[in-house]
Amino acid sequence: MSEATSIPTTMQAVICHGPEDYALAEVPVPQRGPGEVLVKVDAVGICASDLKCYHGAAKFWGDENRPAWAETEVIPGHEFVGTVVELDDEAAERWGIAVGDRVTSEQIVPCWKCRYCMSGNYHMCGPHVMFGFKRATPGAMAEYMVYPTNALVHKVPSHLPPAHAAFVEPLSCALHAVERAELTFEDTVVVAGCGPIGLGMIAGAKAKSPARIIALDAAPEKLALAERTGADLVLNITEVDVVAKIMELTDGYGADVYLEGTGHPSAVGQGLNLLRKLGRFVEYSVFGSDVSVDWSIISDDKELDVRGAHLGKNCWPTAIRLLDSGALPMDEIVTHQLPLSEFQQGLDLVNSGKESIKVSLIPGATA
Structure with a gap:
């Protein structure tokens, strides 16, 4: 066994007691089991899924029949990085890590037994256990956490x-959406939304070298950031008829690929209308309400290829390399870093969506 010294017995952690009932508490530092690793959390991001967990599914969707999104008494937080402080030889050999290494784990902890895991589609694992949503796998809004034996662990520079x-977690998700689009060198790619996922999509698409990347958003500062991330053209949806403009730019045909990362229902119809016949639509967002569209556009009008995207299957090593390359202007993307004690401010910033791009909590930091 290898371990660091001075591991405390208790720690600060955010606890979900129910919808809109989160609190900071002093709790025992988790104990790792055989083959597991104890990690000191260095940073944890907040995203739309955390908001869905915070508000509770029923309120988030406005549907009282929807079940709660997360179990009570769970520690939330599913996009994180930390430092190894304790592990045994089994864990060290499995993951190739040692005390002092910077590590992350994919947000899903696969069962490795269901039909999805057995076919290589571990991101769609049947039990679908994820950090920060089940008590069995506490998340990272805490000073320490444990990576269980089934976890997918990666070293980070x-x-x-x-x-x-x-940011490796949202970036891996964005890269998976890009993979689902099967980009070619001739493609005109439209990315809707220049938040964390959209910016990751732009960076990922840029690495595929399509003919052109067009970014859409309503916020000038986010569009400027999209340009620095790799967009060839940015369009403000409040100032430009983007469907007409894209038709003009593509000789009346429309874009080849549409990557949706806004979570706004209007962005779905927008994408269907600006795509060419036989175009490809990839949906990644978490929506807060049902979306209605004219399905005849998908079938009779254009025969579109509509694909969903979930998590970041097999994209984490690439996301780590892309972060390390400096391709993304991370100093501008990570707009807020707060101590764990200010978790509520972090949730409120993400909920507003107007003052931040990426909000992170830094356990151990002081206000």
């Missing part, structure tokens, strides 16, 4: 700032 390194 130690020179990356913690909040930047924790």
